[in-house]
Amino acid sequence: MRRKVPVFWRxxxxxGFCFALLVGALxxxxxxxxxxxxxxxxxxxxxxxxxxxxxxERYDLPKTLIRFLGVPAAGIGLYIGLQxxxxxxxxxxxxxxxxxxxxxxxxxYRTLSLGVTGQSADGATWMLExxxxxxxxWVTVEDAxxxxxxxxxxxxxxxxxxxxxxxxxxxxxxxEIVCGPDYAGYYRVALLADGSIWFWGDFDSAQTxxxxxxxxxxxxxxxxxxxxxxxHWLAPGGSRxxxxxx
Numbered sequence: 752m753r754r755k756v757p758v759f760w761r762x763x764x765x766x767g768f769c770f771a772l773l774v775g776a777l778x779x780x781x782x783x784x785x786x787x788x789x790x791x792x793x794x795x796x797x798x799x800x801x802x803x804x805x806x807x808e809r810y811d812l813p814k815t816l817i818r819f820l821g822v823p824a825a826g827i828g829l830y831i832g833l834q835x836x837x838x839x840x841x842x843x844x845x846x847x848x849x850x851x852x853x854x855x856x857x858x859x860y861r862t863l864s865l866g867v868t869g870q871s872a873d874g875a876t877w878m879l880e881x882x883x884x885x886x887x888x889w890v891t892v893e894d895a896x897x898x899x900x901x902x903x904x905x906x907x908x909x910x911x912x913x914x915x916x917x918x919x920x921x922x923x924x925x926x927e928i929v930c931g932p933d934y935a936g937y938y939r940v941a942l943l944a945d946g947s948i949w950f951w952g953d954f955d956s957a958q959t960x961x962x963x964x965x966x967x968x969x970x971x972x973x974x975x976x977x978x979x980x981x982x983h984w985l986a987p988g989g990s991r992x993x994x995x996x997x
Contacts, residue, residue, distance in 0.1 A: 767798020837915030841949040856927040914951040919943040
């Protein structure tokens, strides 16, 4: 006799698949493996969160348990899931003196600000301080005067905000993650087919980083809550009645 799929897995599969499709559709310009990882992780977490709440309600567990376990789990799932949705806006950078064929995010020469460089068809290198003084303009520089930004050990975090779609067809792009003891930033620059250059950035302080670490701990607790249900379902002879006994 065919065993009926428990309600948790049905709800998780349905809601998780829909949320994964939404995340994937909004991230289509990203590299395929990043898109698959983000969509899968966000979908599974969101689906598991909704499935947990439905499961707690279905088996008439105490309302206090639902309130203190289900509601925080829902908050964690929604927060991390929403972090995968596009955040912020692309800003158009000043017009370059000459059309560029490539762009790159760098450390601005002799400053602590972030810069964007690009090369024109004649081989000249141009640079703009993105977070420099107001009215900054493109200037020519030597290759030795700029260095690739970022620091060793920086890596993209799961809860890091994502950039929305660029405002046009992208012909060249670059992205960079910079980090330090009390900050982390994710930046992207895009050169469009019409020659315009656009910039997007997301910056997190130490306080935001602490929040992210707390969320990771709470997610681990949520996984611990789900583990007994998963174990009973996967165990030989496991059934809905086994889950009901929890």
